[in-house]
Amino acid sequence: MRHHFVKFLFLALFLLQATPALAQGTPPLPPPIQNLKDEGAQLRYLGQQNGLDGWIAIKGGQEQYFYVTKDGQAFVMGVLFDRDGKMVTLRQVKELQDQSGAETLSFFAEEEAERQALSGGATAAEPVNQEFKTPSEQLYDDVESANWIKLGRDGAPVLYSFMDPQCPYCHAFMNDLRANYIENGLVQVRMIPVGFRADTKAQAAFLLAVPNPQRRWYEHLAGDETALPISADINEQGVERNLAIMQSWKVNVTPFSVYRAKNGEVKIIQGRAQDLAQLISDLNGS
Known part of the structure; x- marks a missing residue:
């Protein structure tokens, strides 16, 4: 049944x-x-x-x-x-x-x-048992509360990343991460879909609504133009909330990534990461 x-x-x-x-x-x-x-x-x-x-x-x-x-x-x-x-x-x-x-x-x-x-979709973020006194901690709290989709295995170190479905730098960053790091369980990317145009905002909303966003996103990266259809009838308030977080921190670039390093520090990456090995090492503490 x-x-x-x-x-x-x-x-x-x-x-x-x-x-x-x-x-x-x-x-x-x-x-x-x-x-x-x-x-x-x-x-x-x-x-x-x-x-x-x-x-x-x-x-x-x-x-x-x-x-x-x-x-x-x-x-x-x-x-x-x-x-x-x-x-x-x-x-x-x-x-x-x-x-x-x-x-x-x-x-x-x-x-x-x-x-x-595949389970797909977001799981509830684990609460951080601390007061958010610094701007970096407040940023991390805001990012955790965004509407995101999970790419990768449970239990892997987490990287949050704001991405526009049509952003070529986002595509390149994801392709860099996917084969050697995401699929090997070294990082879990929690993609926060946003859109700066009406069409990309609709595609971002579709990603938040579709039952298996990971597969749809990977098909889109592979060049399937039908993977993320544009529909005016899908609720876009989840994407608007993500955009509001970006705007509140005056972020205007994608990808924009936030993570907590193994030593507990909150760190950000603006644009495509240039040294993925260093990033993964920072996440895993190795």
Whole structure:
């Protein structure tokens, strides 16, 4: 059942337009769910069942399901079952898929297989148990809280990097890192997608929303012009938040990378790193 449920989830996520009936009947969001949208989550209305309004929220490739009471005063998180034990949420997502037409099916069939093999998406950043008294520590705190995607293995030393999907220096930096360092588990890049033009901002938003951003990004680097489609219907607030972090620190170049060295110092790299061996050594303390 999980296999089919995930497939229908992704189909529902990328419905580009609600049907007229759904659009007219969409209720207001409770503040906690609205906050998710403001942070860049993709939301789709599932409809009403047994007096509960259902929602899918996707952020960083991770899905959450919410059901809101009729008066809007309370909500629960999780999937909904009927009295016979059948999953109502699955049926609701399937109905959204049917309304979107069969064209979307092929688009997400391959995503499901990849998601089983690669987790993709961002994981919660570990809290740093210290007060942020210096500008460098505040910068690191801000970067940790950005909307990012994970490239590489869990447990590897972390490098955060703001990147524009069409920035040639970002492409070169990623290609430098990928073969010898990311894929060998020597560094995990947490890419923070941004965009300085409307088209690149849309591509950055797509990366934050797609179930397997790592594969899409690598296909884009390899020259696949269809890997990062441009759609005006994907929520761009996650990218706007990333841009706001850059602007607050007066950063206007990509790639812009931040990391905590093995000795605890916060360090930055503006542009493409020239000495990757030294960078990896600084991250690993070797």
